[in-house]
Amino acid sequence: MKMFRKLSTLDETKQVIQQNFRPKPLGVEETPLLEAYNRVLAENVTAILDIPPFGRSTVDGYAVRAEDTFGAEENKPVRLKICGMANAGKLPKMSVAHGEAAEIVTGAPIPDGADAAVMIEYTMRKDDVIYVYSAVAKDENVMKAGADIKKGEVILTSGQLLGSREVGLLAALGIARTKVYSTPRVAVLSTGAEIIEPGRKLPPGKIYDINAYSLSTAVRESGGKPVYLGVFPDEKAVLQRALKQALASADIVTTSGGVSVGPKDVMPQTLNLLGKPGVIVCGVAIKPGKPTTVALIDGKMVFSLPGHPTSALLAFHLLARPIIKSMAGMQLEKAPEVRALASMRMFPAKGRRTFIMVKLKRDKSQRLVAEPVSTGLSGAITTLARANGFVEIAENQQFIDVSEEVIVQLLKD
Amino acid sequence: MKMFRKLSTLDETKQVIQQNFRPKPLGVEETPLLEAYNRVLAENVTAILDIPPFGRSTVDGYAVRAEDTFGAEENKPVRLKICGMANAGKLPKMSVAHGEAAEIVTGAPIPDGADAAVMIEYTMRKDDVIYVYSAVAKDENVMKAGADIKKGEVILTSGQLLGSREVGLLAALGIARTKVYSTPRVAVLSTGAEIIEPGRKLPPGKIYDINAYSLSTAVRESGGKPVYLGVFPDEKAVLQRALKQALASADIVTTSGGVSVGPKDVMPQTLNLLGKPGVIVCGVAIKPGKPTTVALIDGKMVFSLPGHPTSALLAFHLLARPIIKSMAGMQLEKAPEVRALASMRMFPAKGRRTFIMVKLKRDKSQRLVAEPVSTGLSGAITTLARANGFVEIAENQQFIDVSEEVIVQLLKD
Numbered sequence: 076m077k078m079f080r081k082l083s084t085l086d087e088t089k090q091v092i093q094q095n096f097r098p099k100p101l102g103v104e105e106t107p108l109l110e111a112y113n114r115v116l117a118e119n120v121t122a123i124l125d126i127p128p129f130g131r132s133t134v135d136g137y138a139v140r141a142e143d144t145f146g147a148e149e150n151k152p153v154r155l156k157i158c159g160m161a162n163a164g165k166l167p168k169m170s171v172a173h174g175e176a177a178e179i180v181t182g183a184p185i186p187d188g189a190d191a192a193v194m195i196e197y198t199m200r201k202d203d204v205i206y207v208y209s210a211v212a213k214d215e216n217v218m219k220a221g222a223d224i225k226k227g228e229v230i231l232t233s234g235q236l237l238g239s240r241e242v243g244l245l246a247a248l249g250i251a252r253t254k255v256y257s258t259p260r261v262a263v264l265s266t267g268a269e270i271i272e273p274g275r276k277l278p279p280g281k282i283y284d285i286n287a288y289s290l291s292t293a294v295r296e297s298g299g300k301p302v303y304l305g306v307f308p309d310e311k312a313v314l315q316r317a318l319k320q321a322l323a324s325a326d327i328v329t330t331s332g333g334v335s336v337g338p339k340d341v342m343p344q345t346l347n348l349l350g351k352p353g354v355i356v357c358g359v360a361i362k363p364g365k366p367t368t369v370a371l372i373d374g375k376m377v378f379s380l381p382g383h384p385t386s387a388l389l390a391f392h393l394l395a396r397p398i399i400k401s402m403a404g405m406q407l408e409k410a411p412e413v414r415a416l417a418s419m420r421m422f423p424a425k426g427r428r429t430f431i432m433v434k435l436k437r438d439k440s441q442r443l444v445a446e447p448v449s450t451g452l453s454g455a456i457t458t459l460a461r462a463n464g465f466v467e468i469a470e471n472q473q474f475i476d477v478s479e480e481v482i483v484q485l486l487k488d
Numbered sequence: 489m490k491m492f493r494k495l496s497t498l499d500e501t502k503q504v505i506q507q508n509f510r511p512k513p514l515g516v517e518e519t520p521l522l523e524a525y526n527r528v529l530a531e532n533v534t535a536i537l538d539i540p541p542f543g544r545s546t547v548d549g550y551a552v553r554a555e556d557t558f559g560a561e562e563n564k565p566v567r568l569k570i571c572g573m574a575n576a577g578k579l580p581k582m583s584v585a586h587g588e589a590a591e592i593v594t595g596a597p598i599p600d601g602a603d604a605a606v607m608i609e610y611t612m613r614k615d616d617v618i619y620v621y622s623a624v625a626k627d628e629n630v631m632k633a634g635a636d637i638k639k640g641e642v643i644l645t646s647g648q649l650l651g652s653r654e655v656g657l658l659a660a661l662g663i664a665r666t667k668v669y670s671t672p673r674v675a676v677l678s679t680g681a682e683i684i685e686p687g688r689k690l691p692p693g694k695i696y697d698i699n700a701y702s703l704s705t706a707v708r709e710s711g712g713k714p715v716y717l718g719v720f721p722d723e724k725a726v727l728q729r730a731l732k733q734a735l736a737s738a739d740i741v742t743t744s745g746g747v748s749v750g751p752k753d754v755m756p757q758t759l760n761l762l763g764k765p766g767v768i769v770c771g772v773a774i775k776p777g778k779p780t781t782v783a784l785i786d787g788k789m790v791f792s793l794p795g796h797p798t799s800a801l802l803a804f805h806l807l808a809r810p811i812i813k814s815m816a817g818m819q820l821e822k823a824p825e826v827r828a829l830a831s832m833r834m835f836p837a838k839g840r841r842t843f844i845m846v847k848l849k850r851d852k853s854q855r856l857v858a859e860p861v862s863t864g865l866s867g868a869i870t871t872l873a874r875a876n877g878f879v880e881i882a883e884n885q886q887f888i889d890v891s892e893e894v895i896v897q898l899l900k901d
Contacts, residue, residue, distance in 0.1 A: 222868065223870050245686070268575065289659065292656075295526075
């Protein structure tokens with residue numbers, strides 16, 4: 076009888092990867108601000124000017140000296156003489172003396188002398204005089220220079236993901252192009268004599284390739300750019316050429332299929348021919364995902380994932396995704412999770428970290444319940460597609476009991 | 489003294505929009521599966537074949553009749569005669585009779601006659617005979633035809649967002665191109681004499697445009713495609729031309745600035761000149777975001793948002809985002825929220841639905857605390873940028889007390 080191969084535990088696997096490979100961003104490029112959405116900032120951004128650059132009125136009305144309005148009330152207005160008009164977009168030429176007011180619109184610079192603005196609603200005008208019916212305090216209705224951002228302040232730091240708010244901050248400072256980390260290119264190829272590409276007629280005995288498509292999309296979900304290479308038969312010479320091409324055209328390589336222990340499993344041997352150190356993990360004690368092989372070929376990571384679609388996506392999620400995210404410059408955030416009650420007893424596979432795909436439901440008492448997805452086949456794509464998340468069972472745990480509280484790691488990004 | 493304009497409440501505003509405009513997807517287009525990430529499926533997908541299309545071995549080993557292996561044990565192997573080889577990707581020619589076994593690899597079709605597979609690890613081979621050391625049950629190590637997806641089953645429905653798992657399902661069925669909803673184009677323009685585009689030198693009295701950039705990015709976050717039109721002075725004739733261009737080039741229009749009550753506020757008047765019914769909401773009783781104007785111009789929605797960056801983004805979030813998402817075919821999901829304790833007393837603006845931007849922190853007892861962002865200025869971009877979310881205070885609520893539990897709606901997508 077054949078010997079079982081010694082598998083690495085999930086923790087050992089992560090440790091071996093960490094010892095051999097330090098993922099870091101590959102480079103920095105510039106992008107126009109309008110294209111910066113979802114990119115990762117590659118520099119600390121320091122404000123080179125005050126925002127706003129000058130004191131601005133936040134209302135339409137009159138720029139005044141606040142003390143001139145003290146005591147003004149609905150029945151006892153204060154009378155001020157209009158000394159000019161402060162328009163938006165120009166530095167005002169006049170200055171406001173005691174007893175004076177300047178017409179002002181929202182966003183216009185507060186003229187010299189003035190230190191507050193009165194809303195037009197609280198005034199009445201007669202020729203070149205206004206009556207103010209409500210007092211304002213110093214700085215009222217004024218956004219002072221630097222009130223939003225102070226010159227010299229670090230407003231964004233390297234590694235931040237750029238969304239609407241961060242893009243707004245960059246625009247405020249007049250930055251039209253920004254430095255972002257290059258997106259790692261991840262080659263995706265499938266192996267197997269039985270696999271053909273979708274879109275073609277299905278010959279007898281064949282099945283459509285799932286993994287290259289689900290993994291390419293998972294690469295995008297992880298902040299990478301997929302380089303789709305297609306389907307290859309698992310013959311040594313063909314695979315060797317395909318892997319060479321993959322390593323040449325991408326920063327990381329993922330394959331699926333051809334990693335079991337059978338007579339046709341040429342992937343590990345082929346990987347070892349391609350560069351040093353070669354295969355660093357050959358088989359991981361997880362379920363599903365056992366036949367996962369990890370290699371490092373002259374500085375590039377190769378994740379050889381199982382052929383089964385659910386196994387391939389789970390192993391990708393556990394091992395490849397954090398590497399891709401780190402190389403994209405993204406911070407590794409804890410996956411979102413919820414607590415739920417196990418709908419039934421769940422058993423781990425002997426000696427393996429076990430991941431049970433579950434669907435979340437509400438029971439009669441509106442409590443959240445985690446129900447294992449019925450198919451349970453790692454060969455099925457529907458197992459994963461029907462799940463909302465998974466429950467992890469430790470290697471040494473006996474089982475999870477019915478109604479026990481479990482943590483469900485959510486699959487949604 | 490001027491009269492205050494009658495504002496619409498937030499609920500009235502939503503109701504008026506709903507009465508006037510039913511957002512729906514604009515059209516359907518085809519996309520290659522590798523580009524389908526984050527698009528919205530525009531059809532129900534029914535399986536046109538069983539997945540897998542035939543019974544497959546899930547192991548490397550031997551295809552057998554299960555009953556032939558009954559009683560096999562480590563010390564009492566069963567002897568079977570090899571009748572051929574089942575390769576992956578081809579229909580096997582042989583059939584397996586009683587007392588026979590066919591070599592088989594993972595993924596190969598189970599030959600006629602056989603109903604299970606024995607893992608190679610539990611066998612020993614001698615010439616054309618194998619010894620089986622462990623019994624298998626019927627269907628063991630076999631994935632039966634249709635076990636994953638049954639022909640005729642609806643596997644995905646219109647409106648689903650396409651991620652790695654959904655793309656995997658489509659690939660499994662051989663679908664290389666899929667129907668998705670067209671992405672709504674959203675015109676974004678800024679108005680104001682004081683505004684200039686980032687990337688240029690800042691003249692005295694001017695500020696850089698923030699809103700066109702933050703809103704363009706918010707459009708992407710909402711599933712739309714921004715059509716950036718730039719900055720326009722708020723002069724009636726210029727604005728009218730710009731809005732005409734915006735309405736012609738996009739499905740929805742957003743503007744910011746030029747909607748207050750001042751002498752230069754020409755936006756509402758201009759909108760009413762452009763088509764019917766024109767302005768449907770003029771001012772919303774929210775804080776920030778009061779000077780928000782909503783118009784419907786010959787079937788297209790126009791959201792005229794305030795000039796203040798935080799106000800503009802919040803009003804966009806409350807009113808425009810749901811419309812864009814619906815037009816993109818996306819389901820409106822409740823924004824993610826967490827419960828936290830108010831770090832201080834929070835007051836609403838009189839008669840207005842008030843949104844307090846807060847940062848989430850942990851107190852000494854590790855309880856989650858919502859702390860108002862210190863700047864508090866709706867004119868500041870940093871107010872929103874420094875917040876994790878916001879707390880909503882109802883129009884008729886007196887205040888939220890310190891340490892009261894509040895719901896924080898998270899800003900992150």
